[in-house]
Amino acid sequence: MNNRERIIRIAELLKEKTDENHTISSSEILCALQAHDERKPDRGTVADDIKTLIACGMDIEIIRSTPNRYRYIGRDFDLAELKLLVDAVRSSRFITKSKSEELCRKISRLAGPAAETLSRHVEVENRTRNGNKKLFLVIDVIHQAIEKNKQISFLYFKYNENKEQVLIHNGKPYLFNPFFLVWTGEYYYMVGSYVNHPEGIGAYRVDRIPKVPVILEAKQLPKPASFDPNRYLNGIIHMFGGADLKPEEIQLLCDNSTANGIIDRFGLDTPMKIYDTEHFIATVSAAPTSVFYGWVFGFGGKVKILEPEIAVREYREMVKRVEEDSL
Numbered sequence: 001m002n003n004r005e006r007i008i009r010i011a012e013l014l015k016e017k018t019d020e021n022h023t024i025s026s027s028e029i030l031c032a033l034q035a036h037d038e039r040k041p042d043r044g045t046v047a048d049d050i051k052t053l054i055a056c057g058m059d060i061e062i063i064r065s066t067p068n069r070y071r072y073i074g075r076d077f078d079l080a081e082l083k084l085l086v087d088a089v090r091s092s093r094f095i096t097k098s099k100s101e102e103l104c105r106k107i108s109r110l111a112g113p114a115a116e117t118l119s120r121h122v123e124v125e126n127r128t129r130n131g132n133k134k135l136f137l138v139i140d141v142i143h144q145a146i147e148k149n150k151q152i153s154f155l156y157f158k159y160n161e162n163k164e165q166v167l168i169h170n171g172k173p174y175l176f177n178p179f180f181l182v183w184t185g186e187y188y189y190m191v192g193s194y195v196n197h198p199e200g201i202g203a204y205r206v207d208r209i210p211k212v213p214v215i216l217e218a219k220q221l222p223k224p225a226s227f228d229p230n231r232y233l234n235g236i237i238h239m240f241g242g243a244d245l246k247p248e249e250i251q252l253l254c255d256n257s258t259a260n261g262i263i264d265r266f267g268l269d270t271p272m273k274i275y276d277t278e279h280f281i282a283t284v285s286a287a288p289t290s291v292f293y294g295w296v297f298g299f300g301g302k303v304k305i306l307e308p309e310i311a312v313r314e315y316r317e318m319v320k321r322v323e324e325d326s327l
Contacts, residue, residue: 006041007049009033014053014060015112018071022113026067043067075112082111094135094187094207135188137212139181142190145215146178151195154213156204161259161280163268165210174204177220181206182233191232199224201232247285250292250311254282255302262303265295281306293318 013032017024026046033041050070054060059074077085089095089103108115145152153173157165175195182189188206193199198221253275254262262270262282271283286292288311296303296315305312 003049006033006037006045007052009036010046010049011053011058014058014070014072017113019075019112019114020071020073023063023069023071025065025069029070072112075110077110079111079114082107094205096135099136134210134212135207138206138209139188141213141215142178142181142206145213146180148215149220151216151218151220152176152178152213153216154204154209155211156208157210158208158260159263159268161254161256161272161274163259163263163272167210173214174202175216176202177223179223180229184233191229193221193224193227195221198222201227203232247287248308248311250284250286250288250308251306252282252284252296253304253306254280255299256280258299258302261299288314290318 010029010033013024013029017028026043029046030041030043033046047068050060050062058072061071061073063069063071085107086104089100089107092100095103142152144150153175155167155171155173156169157167160166176190176192177195177198178190178192180191182191189203190206190209191201191203193201195218201224252262256278259272259280262272262284266282266284266286272280275281288308293315296305297319305315
């Protein structure tokens with residue numbers, strides 16, 4: 001182990017093993033170094049290396065004792081901030097489970113000796129995840145196009161009643177001017193205008209883009225003069241509001257055209273079986289509340305509750321009340 005390797009290893013030890021509440025002694029550093037190299041440096045060498053790290057900008061506190069103890073106190077994020085980042089990653093439905101776990105491991109390493117506590121802070125939540133494994137590449141390419149003021153072409157899909165991905169727009173790529181990306185309602189959306197219809201504004205979920213978009217040579221067309229981003233964002237996406245009650249199994253008779261909405265809300269693992277040529281039955285886990293009934297009502301009669309009977313009765317009563325209140 002040469003001088004440079006030894007200094008880097010000491011810096012890594014300080015980041016991994018110490019923080020405001022944890023210290024490491026010069027003896028422990030020497031033992032850790034010897035595990036990587038039979039040649040054991042002396043205490044004076046360790047002290048000189050730590051002085052070098054401090055001179056290079058590492059915020060290291062020296063606690064004078066026999067032997068001296070050290071701790072790294074210059075972390076960019078405190079534990080509360082890292083917990084917040086882990087919460088955000090774990091609760092993001094558009095990130096696949098494997099990618100979520102990978103990101104959380106990387107974030108945990110920033111916590112030093114508190115990493116184990118951080119990893120226990122939020123267990124993997126039992127949430128729907130229909131994440132696109134190419135999502136990060138898709139997002140990166142869209143960002144590049146926005147930065148370069150370039151147009152893109154991309155494909156887009158929806159789910160059918162057989163849980164199959166079906167390309168829309170007759171399988172032809174959209175030609176698009178991407179204005180910005182927005183993360184709202186647990187999903188990432190790309191907002192922009194159409195090349196062939198520059199006054200028309202569109203928003204597309206990036207996890208529904210199956211292949212990495214192609215950045216075109218053409219420059220983006222100007223945004224429509226009447227385009228108000230805030231007003232547009234406030235009106236385009238209506239998200240389902242969950243309930244805090246215990247969920248129950250509910251059977252729904254669904255028109256085939258609603259498959260996309262069912263899978264969006266409850267995931268690809270939702271039991272769905274063909275009922276006839278125009279309908280399927282979905283068994284979902286949901287709390288039978290007015291929020292859920294409002295979501296069903298939003299399909300305009302294309303989704304009907306079959307079981308349990310109490311949910312059927314409550315839904316009918318709610319619809320009746322709405323009808324009476326509107327008279």
